[in-house]
Structures are given as structure tokens and as C-alpha cells.
Amino acid sequence: MEFGPFDEEVFFHIEKSGLYQHVNSGGGVSAAEFLLLRCKTPSSAEASSLWVVEAKSSSPRPESNIRFREFIEEIKSKLHDSLCLAIAALMGRHASRCDLPERFHEQDWSTIVIKLVLVINGHDKKWLEPVSDALQKTFKPIAMIWGFSSGDVVVINDEMGVRHGLVRKE
């Protein structure tokens, strides 16, 4: 599964970034796959939303309780840590190490819509909702704090990812 293609100015690969290497130098900070700015119109400089995207090749079945809970915790850490890192960087907390594209710094972060997306490659659509329900439940307090809707924590498969312009069509 390949993501993109995205313009460099609206795309940020987290793990490869200097910013992430800096904050995770001692370990313990999780990273999602990438950040993406999504604009209302292609020519608009005003971003509509920040997408924090994580990719997985599979998920455990919800019936396997322990493994499923661990999986949800792992996804939550990656998405939440990545969101916090982005906002910390945009607040200037890591000014000397921040390699976020300029376009990220130009946004109005008081109003931007936040979407957290998990893409599970090859996942049957009928298994998505239980993962989505569990993830939305765990994100509810975080969504309240950061002022976004837990309904914008979304779980999709690669096919839906293609439809929403996240995944490269094969």
C-alpha cells in the first residue's frame, strides 16, 4: 500500500523528520505515518483540515480481547503523540529542529479541523466498525481537550483510502 502522491508543502512524513528524531532521541514517543494538510480548494492557501494518518497491514479481531486492546492503545499513542507533536512544533516549542513545511505554519490552528485516520490494508469493510467504535471511545476525552469531534477518528481500508485520495491506486 502506497500513499500519495502529495505536494511536498502539505505533506510531512513524521518518522523520517528531524523533528521526530529530536523528540524521540530518548525513545518513548510514538509516530503515525504522516501529517497531511487538506485544503478546501486546490488554489486556496487556507487549509481546511489536518489529517494525522497511520497505516497498518492488519488488525486483531475484536473477539481477541487482550490483543485488540493493545492494538487500540498502540494506534491511540501513535495518532495522539503525532497530533501533540505537530501542535507543539507549530507553537514554536522546537523552533530550531522544526522541519514542518512552511504551509503548516501559515494555518489558523484555532479553527483547523482535525481528522485522525487509520488505514488498514486489505481489511474487510465489515470488520472496520468495531475498530472505529473502540478508537472513537478511547479518543473521546482527547477530542474534547483539543476541540475536535471523536467522530473524526476514522478507520478505513485501502480501497476507501484510494477513494479519499490517501492511497495510491494500483
Place this chain on the structure above:
Amino acid sequence: MIDMVRLANFGPLASVEWSSLGKLNLVIGENGAGKTFLLKTLYAVVRSLEMFGRGDERQSSISEILARKLYWTFQADKIGDLVSKGSRNPLSFEALVNGRKIAFQFGRDTSKQIISELYDATPLEGNSVFLPAKEVLSLHHIILKSREVDQLFGFDDTYFDLAKVLNINPTKGKNFPEFAASRKNLRELLGGRMEYDEADHRWTFKKGNEKYALGIIAEGVKKLAILDTLLGNRYLSPQSIVFIDEVEAALHPKAISVFLDVLALLAERGIQFFMATHSYFVLKKLLLISRTKGISIPILSSSGGVWTTGDLADGMPDNPIVDESVRLYEEQVELSLG
């Protein structure tokens, strides 16, 4: 136990063939597909076989008993009206019950007598019952009066038969351990039990030392209490077949899980269940029961008038309940991601 059933031109059921049946069997399909019709048909046949040779029916042939049962179950002007509309062929029914064959057919001109039938076995032991979606305790005396006294159409035999057996005195016999365990689980869920007051001719709910009128008891509680009552008065035995329409009706998802665990326990002791459902929770819970206990749970599913069979032991088959759940989820994703 019903091992196989095959119907053609039977009401809304153009053609159904369902074999390798288990102790737990599930029917799903959209409204009007014929789920309830199928369950009522199976009940009418099984109950006729049970009544054959008993009591007042000793002198009646299976044909007479069956015709009467179909008449009062479906309450059509004549049983020939059960033939599928627009079909030129007669209605036909065939089943294997306890390994023995019952088969009959009749055309749309049939008034009250089924000529063509084949049954080569002794009558069935055990008592079977149909549990409708709506609880009957609240309507108990009305059902009995409208049928026994007024002889009116309205409450069909599924309601009448159930109403008649709810307040029978417990018969002597073994109290099977799995029945006792099931009743214990049911009563934990209920928080009490139903009792019939012979003097006042009404049902009350007893919780500890408190008695509650039926009118203030929840629908779901009354529904669960019916099964508890039938186990307690020993109407049901390991030879029974229980038909449950909309097994999820009036039940919270947690209660559905407990209820289905109770049914699975009763199935282990021998009772065979046929359930109709619209519920995703029922599907998921039965899938888990199938996997946990390593048992077959045959599923009959209607989509667009075509019936297909499957087994939950092979995993969740494609079905309209899950399809609708997926469709709603896709709608939810579109709303969020645009």
C-alpha cells in the same frame, strides 16, 4: 429434531431447502421475506406430529390434525390460500424429523382436508412451542377468551398454544441439570420470576418478597420470564423444539448475549431452536457461540426472494444485516472525510 426441510410455493416461500440442521438454527431476511411464516409452518407441522395420537386427537389422522393446525395458525379462509399467489403448482412440504419423513402437498382449491401426506413414524414425544416477538403474559386471559370462548380469528395458534401452557401445573419428572442452570441464569437476568395467581387469574412478578403488577414490568423481562416459566413447569423437555421470532425483541444487547448463552445451554441438553432475527448483536453472539463451543449453527438467509444456506461455523456469511451495517459505516466515513 428437524434434520431437513424443503418447501415450495408455500405462501411467500417460493422455494426453500435447508438441510443439515443443528440444535441452534437462525433465519434472517428483510421484512416480508417469510421468516415468521417459515417458523410458523415448522411449528404447525411439529406440533401436529406431537398431538397425533394424544388425548382428544387419538382418533384423528395426522392429515386432519395438520389441516386444522395450519388453518388456525395462518387463519386463512381455507388452507388452499397458503399456496403462493400466482403459482400454478401445488404447495409442497417435506421434512425429516427424527430421521423420519413427513411430506404433504395441496392445491389452492383445498378447503380443509389434506389428501396427500406421508408420515411413517410414531407420534413425536415432547412439547414444542412458538415464542412470538411480543410477550403474551399481558394478553394471556384475552388470548384464551378470544379463542376458547369467542372462537375468533386474531390470535393464531402460536399465541393460543403458548397461552394454554403457561399456567399449567408442573409435571412430574426429571429436573435436568442444564435446565436448572439455565433457569438460574435467566433469573439472575430477570432479578425475579413470574407467578400466576390462581385466585385473581393474573400474573405478577415476584422480586424477593415484593410482588409487582404486570403492567409495570418491562417487556423484555416478561419475555424472558415466559421461557423460565416453561422450563419451570416442565412443559419443555429435551425433545422440545422451540421457535423464537425476533429473538432480540425488547432485549438490551447485554441481555441478548445472556439469553443466547441460556439457549445454547438448553441446546446442549437436547432442545432444538429455530430463531428469526434482524439483529446484528444476535448474529455476532451466535458466531461467537459457534466458535467457542465448536458447533454448527446453520443459517438461512433471504435476499431478493432467494434463500441461501450457510453455517456460522464457517464464519460470518454475506448477509443483509451486516451489509446494512457496512453501508451505514460507509455513510459515516463519507460524512467525516467528505
